[in-house]
Amino acid sequence: MPTPAPLPEPWAASKVTVVVPTYDEADNLPVLVNALLGLDLPGLRVLVVDDGSPDGTGEIAEKLAADAGGRVGVLHRTAKDGLGRAYVAGMARALEEGAEYVVQMDADLSHPPRYVPQLLGTALATGAGVVIGSRYVAGGSLSEEWNLRRRVLSGWANAYVKAILALPVRDVTAGFKIWTAEALRALDLETIGSAGYSFQVEMHFRAYRRGQKMLEIPIHFEDRQEGDSKMDLAVQVESALRPFRLRRDERGHRRSR
Numbered sequence: 631m632p633t634p635a636p637l638p639e640p641w642a643a644s645k646v647t648v649v650v651p652t653y654d655e656a657d658n659l660p661v662l663v664n665a666l667l668g669l670d671l672p673g674l675r676v677l678v679v680d681d682g683s684p685d686g687t688g689e690i691a692e693k694l695a696a697d698a699g700g701r702v703g704v705l706h707r708t709a710k711d712g713l714g715r716a717y718v719a720g721m722a723r724a725l726e727e728g729a730e731y732v733v734q735m736d737a738d739l740s741h742p743p744r745y746v747p748q749l750l751g752t753a754l755a756t757g758a759g760v761v762i763g764s765r766y767v768a769g770g771s772l773s774e775e776w777n778l779r780r781r782v783l784s785g786w787a788n789a790y791v792k793a794i795l796a797l798p799v800r801d802v803t804a805g806f807k808i809w810t811a812e813a814l815r816a817l818d819l820e821t822i823g824s825a826g827y828s829f830q831v832e833m834h835f836r837a838y839r840r841g842q843k844m845l846e847i848p849i850h851f852e853d854r855q856e857g858d859s860k861m862d863l864a865v866q867v868e869s870a871l872r873p874f875r876l877r878r879d880e881r882g883h884r885r886s887r
C-alpha cells in the first residue's frame with residue numbers, strides 16, 4: 631500500500647472537478663463546498679448534481695455557485711434517479727468541461743475534504759487510474775459512532791462482493807475516490823448499468839477488468855451529522871444483485887468472442 635504522497639508544487643493547479651451528488655443535503659452542502667474551496671488547490675472546481683431535492687439543496691447550490699466565481703457548477707436533474715446515474719451525468723459533464731482529475735464524494739461530510747490533496751498527490755505520484763479512499767486498508771478507520779450492526783453490515787457487504795467478483799480492492803463499496811480523466815474515458819460511462827450505490831462496485835469491477843492501476847489510501851470515514859442516508863430497499867436489492875449480473879455479463883461476453 632503506498633504512503634499518501636504530498637502534492638508536488640506545480641501540480642497544485644491541476645484541473646480537478648469534485649462531483650457531489652445531492653438529495654436533501656441542505657445543511658451539509660455549504661459546509662462541504664466551503665471546505666473544498668478552502669483547500670490549497672486553485673485548480674479545484676465543485677460540480678453539484680442535484681436531483682430536484684425537496685429541501686432546496688438545488689437553490690442553495692446555485693447560491694454557492696453565484697458566490698464562488700466559476701469554481702462551483704450545478705447540474706439540475708428533475709427527479710431522484712439514483713446515486714449512480716447522478717455520478718454518470720456529473721462525470722460526463724466534468725470531462726466535457728476539461729477536468730484532468732475527477733473526485734467523487736458524498737455531500738454528507740462522511741468523506742473528509744482534507745483527504746482530497748492526498749488522493750490527488752497519490753494519483754500524480756503513481757500514475758494510478760483510480761485512487762480509493764479506503765476504510766479497510768491499514769490506517770483506515772470507521773466513525774466511532776458506527777455501532778456493531780453497521781460495522782458488520784459494511785464488512786459483510788464488502789466480503790459478499792469480493793466473494794462473487796474476486797476484486798483485489800479492500801474497500802470495494804467505497805464512495806470516495808479520484809479518477810484520471812483518461813481512466814474515466816476508458817470506462818465507457820454511458821454503458822454503466824447501476825442506478826444506485828452498486829455504481830461503486832461496478833466502476834471498480836470495470837476498472838480492474840480493463841487493466842487500470844488501482845490503489846487505496848487510508849481514510850477515516852465520519853458519520854453523517856445532518857440529514858439521513860438515502861439507502862432504501864431498491865438500492866439494497868440492486869446492490870445484492872448487481873455483482874451476479876456483472877459476473878454473468880462477463881461470462882456471456884467471453885463466450886461470444
Ligand SMILES: Nc1nc2c(ncn2[C@@H]2O[C@H](COP(=O)(O)OP(=O)(O)O[C@H]3O[C@H](CO)[C@@H](O)[C@H](O)[C@@H]3O)[C@@H](O)[C@H]2O)c(=O)[nH]1
Nearest residue numbers: 651652653681711712713716736737803805827859860861
Ligand atoms: N443526485 C442524487 N444524489 C443522491 C441520490 N441518492 C443519494 N444521493 C447522494 O449521494 C451521497 C451518498 O448518499 P448517502 O445516502 O449519504 O449514502 P450512504 O448510505 O452514506 O452510503 C455512502 O457510503 C457507502 C460506503 O459506506 C457507499 O457504498 C455509498 O455509495 C455511499 O457513498 C449523498 O450526498 C446523497 O445526497 C440520488 O438519487 N440522486
